[in-house]
Amino acid sequence: MKSIGLFLVRIKDYLVLTFLVIASLVMIFSNDNIQLGYFRAIAIGFIGTVQSGVSAVPNVFELEKENKYLREKNIQLSNDLASLKEAKLENIRLTKLLTLKDKNISGVVSARIINKSLIQTRNTITLNVGENDSVKINMPVITDDGLVGRIVGTSKNYSIAQILYNKDLKISVKTQRSRIDGILTFDGFGNIIVTNVPKAADVIVGDLMVTSEYSNLFPQGIPIGVVSESGNLDNLFRKIVVRPVVNFNILEEVFVLKFNQSKEKIELEKVFKAK
Amino acid sequence: MIVSFVKYIVIIIVALVLQKTFVWLISISRYNITPDLVILAVIYGGLRKGHIGGAILGFIAGLALDILSGGFLGLSALSYSITGFIAGYFFTEDDDDEKKSILTGMVFLCVFIGLSIYYLVYYQSPGNIMPDIFIKYVLPTTTYTTIIGLIFILFLKSKRRSAYG
Numbered sequence: 190m191k192s193i194g195l196f197l198v199r200i201k202d203y204l205v206l207t208f209l210v211i212a213s214l215v216m217i218f219s220n221d222n223i224q225l226g227y228f229r230a231i232a233i234g235f236i237g238t239v240q241s242g243v244s245a246v247p248n249v250f251e252l253e254k255e256n257k258y259l260r261e262k263n264i265q266l267s268n269d270l271a272s273l274k275e276a277k278l279e280n281i282r283l284t285k286l287l288t289l290k291d292k293n294i295s296g297v298v299s300a301r302i303i304n305k306s307l308i309q310t311r312n313t314i315t316l317n318v319g320e321n322d323s324v325k326i327n328m329p330v331i332t333d334d335g336l337v338g339r340i341v342g343t344s345k346n347y348s349i350a351q352i353l354y355n356k357d358l359k360i361s362v363k364t365q366r367s368r369i370d371g372i373l374t375f376d377g378f379g380n381i382i383v384t385n386v387p388k389a390a391d392v393i394v395g396d397l398m399v400t401s402e403y404s405n406l407f408p409q410g411i412p413i414g415v416v417s418e419s420g421n422l423d424n425l426f427r428k429i430v431v432r433p434v435v436n437f438n439i440l441e442e443v444f445v446l447k448f449n450q451s452k453e454k455i456e457l458e459k460v461f462k463a464k
Numbered sequence: 465m466i467v468s469f470v471k472y473i474v475i476i477i478v479a480l481v482l483q484k485t486f487v488w489l490i491s492i493s494r495y496n497i498t499p500d501l502v503i504l505a506v507i508y509g510g511l512r513k514g515h516i517g518g519a520i521l522g523f524i525a526g527l528a529l530d531i532l533s534g535g536f537l538g539l540s541a542l543s544y545s546i547t548g549f550i551a552g553y554f555f556t557e558d559d560d561d562e563k564k565s566i567l568t569g570m571v572f573l574c575v576f577i578g579l580s581i582y583y584l585v586y587y588q589s590p591g592n593i594m595p596d597i598f599i600k601y602v603l604p605t606t607t608y609t610t611i612i613g614l615i616f617i618l619f620l621k622s623k624r625r626s627a628y629g
Binding site: 206215217 | 514537539552
């Protein structure tokens with residue numbers, strides 16, 4: 190009996206550990222005990238009170254993390270906002286273009302500019318429409334603001350158009366107010382000018398230049414630009430500089446007009462010139 | 465016996481409050497690594513009070529932590545009891561006998577065993593692979609807790625040295 194007692198004393202450490210382990214396991218397997226739940230509620234309430242007092246201390250690391258998150262969120266939202274603005278602007282542009290259709294301008298092909306040159310003397314734009322879309326050479330290209338140019342080359346799915354800033358494009362124009370005729374062309378140095386206007390003609394700064402009915406390429410009355418400079422070139426003619434109504438720098442969408450030129454008129458003029 | 469326990473009970477209560485309130489100040493939140501101050505207090509108790517003292521202190525500390533954390537009731541009690549008991553193997557009454565390197569190794573071993581029991585039970589599920597549990601939870605927490613423990617060891621040593629001149 191004494192030896193058993195001595196043995197138990199010798200292993201008392203392990204007995205205590207065994208007891209504690211069993212107690213722990215019993216608790217693990219009876220986790221839903223109501224009394225323990227009540228005790229737990231009190232303890233959590235106490236620690237919660239302490240924690241709420243401590244929460245007044247700013248957590249620098251968490252603030253840094255939160256800051257980083259907010260910065261990233263800010264960038265993401267800025268991007269979303271930019272996309273929405275872009276969509277809104279596109280919507281406005283397309284709505285304006287559709288308004289053209291409402292004005293009974295028939296035979297219109299909408300096109301997107303996929304390439305553009307503005308710094309040469311023979312500037313052009315490339316459109317994503319071509320022969321498959323019934324686009325043909327010499328068709329006028331316009332926007333809701335006014336004239337852009339004319340088609341000079343086509344393929345199945347693409348076309349190239351001369352724009353006003355192209356020395357090869359010459360357009361018969363007139364002032365909307367005083368009906369003074371002239372020939373509009375690009376001087377190759379950044380200015381769009383109107384030539385063949387007599388010195389005595391009534392052309393003032395601010396006059397709107399539109400396409401003339403004399404043109405075989407363009408329908409009459411399409412706005413081209415506003416007179417920005419009007420002075421004397423020599424003893425016979427005026428020097429007129431025009432600022433286009435179309436902003437070519439931000440131009441993205443255009444319409445190609447299926448303009449039917451009067452073949453009879455062209456033939457007659459040819460015959461007369463031949464004589 | 466009970467009176468001598470009071471000091472360690474107080475240490476455990478302080479560790480519990482620190483663990484539940486201020487530990488985020490020294491936690492590495494990006495990797496979810498939080499030092500376990502309570503287990504350090506338990507190891508300290510085991511080191512000073514031996515197997516039985518360490519196991520009982522571990523049980524009390526673990527139970528308190530379980531109650532406060534709202535998790536598995538009894539799991540921390542189980543793992544901390546065993547941790548305190550193991551710390552008792554390094555029981556010594558003469559403070560000067562303890563070398564810093566041995567103490568650090570002892571702390572690492574005790575924390576490792578205690579946390580291994582805790583995490584292996586806590587994260588037991590078919591999806592969790594044992595090496596993952598060790599790499600993600602046990603080893604980082606053990607290492608960080610040991611570093612904090614080492615700071616305490618150095619602090620206590622220097623304090624004792626200055627007290628004895």
